Amino acid sequence: MPEQRFTSVWTRESKPRRAQQGLSREQIVRATIELLDAEGMEALSMRKLGAKLGAGATSLYWHVANKNELLELAMDEVFGAVRIPDSENWREVVSNVAWGLRVAIMAHPWFTFVLGSLPALGPNALNCSAVLCAALSRAGFQGHDVDYAGAAVLSYTIGATAPEAAYTSALKSRGITMEQANRDLAPAVEQAVRAHPEIHARFQQAVDSTIDPIAHRQLSFDFGLVAMLDGLAARLPRSADMPANHLTN
Amino acid sequence: MPEQRFTSVWTRESKPRRAQQGLSREQIVRATIELLDAEGMEALSMRKLGAKLGAGATSLYWHVANKNELLELAMDEVFGAVRIPDSENWREVVSNVAWGLRVAIMAHPWFTFVLGSLPALGPNALNCSAVLCAALSRAGFQGHDVDYAGAAVLSYTIGATAPEAAYTSALKSRGITMEQANRDLAPAVEQAVRAHPEIHARFQQAVDSTIDPIAHRQLSFDFGLVAMLDGLAARLPRSADMPANHLTN
DNA sequence: GACGATTGTCGTACAGTGTGCGAGTGACCT
DNA sequence: AGGTCACTCGCACACTGTACGACAATCGTC
Structure with missing residues (x-):
């Protein structure tokens, strides 16, 4: 069995790039972050990202080896x-x-x-x-x-x-708004605090709404x-x- | 628009349970953890989990509202x-x-x-x-x-x-073995350390293998x-x- | 015992996923 | 002019979570 090698965006030399045209890695990463910020982690798909950039989903794979690499890049950003x-x-x-x-x-x-x-x-x-x-x-x-x-x-x-x-x-x-969540959490919190009086402040925001x-x-x-x-x-x-x-x- | 409510395994009362028969929530959670330990996060699928338990994939949904709940339970375990x-x-x-x-x-x-x-x-x-x-x-x-x-x-x-x-x-x-990873990382590390001499020890394991x-x-x-x-x-x-x-x- | 209600299982189906492959396109170099 | 690259993209595959509705099994009540 041939032993796998460890790869990451950061452990391979970058490809030679031609003059700016069409997609670029920076552009893709920027769009990724925008999409993640706006719609959250599980809303990120290559197809959606491609659409956002006016490109086909698989076009992205020229600039990035896979989705994980994209996430590595976004994280470092x-x-x-x-x-x-x-x-x-x-x-x-x-x-x-x-x-x-x-x-x-x-x-x-x-x-x-x-x-x-x-x-x-x-x-x-x-x-x-x-x-x-x-x-x-x-x-x-x-x-x-x-x-x-x-x-x-x-x-x-x-x-x-x-x-x-x-x-x-x-x-x-x-x-869900935070107020709503606090309301939903309230009974569970009350019960938890009754079981563990030591942690009264950790969730106090849920009951005592005077504290920001x-x-x-x-x-x-x-x-x-x-x-x-x-x-x-x-x-x-x-x-x-x-x-x-x-x-x- | 009706405002969503915040839900979690911990914020709903549990269903009444009949006498032990077939699947149980504990059993499912245990199998989940085994599968996660053995094959990692992205290998966990409801179908695989069902198969491991000798049950259909959708049977699990009687005991657990969705995959996230299952993960919440596993985490708490x-x-x-x-x-x-x-x-x-x-x-x-x-x-x-x-x-x-x-x-x-x-x-x-x-x-x-x-x-x-x-x-x-x-x-x-x-x-x-x-x-x-x-x-x-x-x-x-x-x-x-x-x-x-x-x-x-x-x-x-x-x-x-x-x-x-x-x-x-x-x-x-x-x-990938850790030795292999260290070998693959070595050039990148060397470069990083050259750029930032302050962090010589953080990755020293990769170069100096005498330290466990x-x-x-x-x-x-x-x-x-x-x-x-x-x-x-x-x-x-x-x-x-x-x-x-x-x-x- | 009978019978309706509840608890639990599962096959099918749907919309969507990451990505391998190979064909296509255009720009550059010789 | 011809060849070689840097790219783009449509198709296809195997697979995902889970809604739905049809079933089976067991219960409480009469």
Whole structure:
């Protein structure tokens, strides 16, 4: 049996391109993202995408090996949308990248779906990593710890945002408002809270509607991010720079 | 237009069940997990699942509303596989739950895929949350901070493990060994590292094969987890309990 | 026991999917 | 002028989730 090779958009050299004419890979990826944003993950089909571009479905296969490659490209584009801050303060850099990534993910909820199925090896993903690592390196981390710390921040950011994006996206794709969902969830939540009194706030938005759920989640995200940064800072040789002075009480 | 309602396996009361006969929901979920484990996400089809159970494909629809519900159930089963520790020490509890969840996810790589598309509202997911929150509450967190801290740990754990599981799963489903993948990735990695010298360790497994990649990732996971726990501990009123004394240097 | 209601199974069918293949088209280079 | 590429696309195949309605089996009630 001939052993398979590992392939990804990022592991093959690109084909030579003729002068601009008709479809281009960039154009296709852009259309893919538009379609995904507008109609969600399961509405994306090659035929629909082709139609949107005024082309046949199979024409796309000249520019892209398969649908998965297309998704890899789209995912990396989201990583590319993260604005990279320019600052000397490592906490500021790391924090801004994390927030930027969060915003990008929330704007493209299908992102977490793709991330769950395909590895993220694109240049923009690597760049996000690299920016974090550079800042952490300047902060004083050394050796493997640089990568570990960078991965930790990235992991937290993605892990915190993914379920949130999945949820809002699930609502949107079924055409349900958040109020309606909260109303539908209310009995189940009530029962869950009765069984586990410890988690009263996690779903409190569903019962207590005076709290803005979006603000609530931002607070939650910030709490974890600050904790992570504090934990990292404590690892630095002399951590004389800046206490944890953030918007959480 | 009649507004849609939000539905999930967990938001509808279960049907009355007659005495055990033929298919059962538990049996179906078990078979689903077996099939997913063995052949991966995209190999799961209702027809194949029916065949595996010696039943027609559409018979399944009596016990389950649709494929998504089935995935929700399977996902919650994974949450249920996390062994809940019994300890007074909050760090031990939290740390063990995090590691347990990590192990469960790695054993069922399709998990992160489902998590990316469907919200996790099942009892076992809630229970994981609740156990964490209970420990954190005993540790001294109060009010919303309890939930925030619990969510932070869960988020980090999932975010750190998801891409890893996705990657190994992608390899497995294409029948590629890790050595082969590393070989295929090597040129791309080399180029990436040249462009971003900051991230030399993230892919070092691909070049320097003397490091066991699995151990490497465990170290990385532990690093972030300890940082998160340290950051949380620092938030406690009097953090006189136990320094960060773990396997990282 | 009889009989209607409920629970459960399944064959068929429909609309739609990703993508392999091979024929076609036009632009470029020699 | 002729050949070689970069592309586009129609067709076809195997396969998907699931709505529907016809069946069988078992139950509660008389």
